Amino acid sequence: MSIFVCPVFFISILGGFKALNPFGAFECWPRHKKLFSPGSIRVCYGKAITAEQAKNMGDEKLAELLTDTLRQMQTKSRVKQGKKPFDY
Numbered sequence: 001m002s003i004f005v006c007p008v009f010f011i012s013i014l015g016g017f018k019a020l021n022p023f024g025a026f027e028c029w030p031r032h033k034k035l036f037s038p039g040s041i042r043v044c045y046g047k048a049i050t051a052e053q054a055k056n057m058g059d060e061k062l063a064e065l066l067t068d069t070l071r072q073m074q075t076k077s078r079v080k081q082g083k084k085p086f087d088y
Contacts, residue, residue, distance in 0.1 A: 023077045040081065044073040
């Protein structure tokens, strides 16, 4: 299963804005299909991470925080939609 990560997510973190990530986009329009399927796409907003915080964390710790945060956001979003959460 691929996870679609919006480039805006990373730009917003580096700029010190709130983090966001769309969920459901891949299910509505997977890369291997020519046309999209009806469905819903949710955009979730996470806690802001400043550029200074990102610099102080280091690459591995920042990657771990982002991965954990995205997975938690995705799980909450899927549960709200009545879908089964992914098991990583």
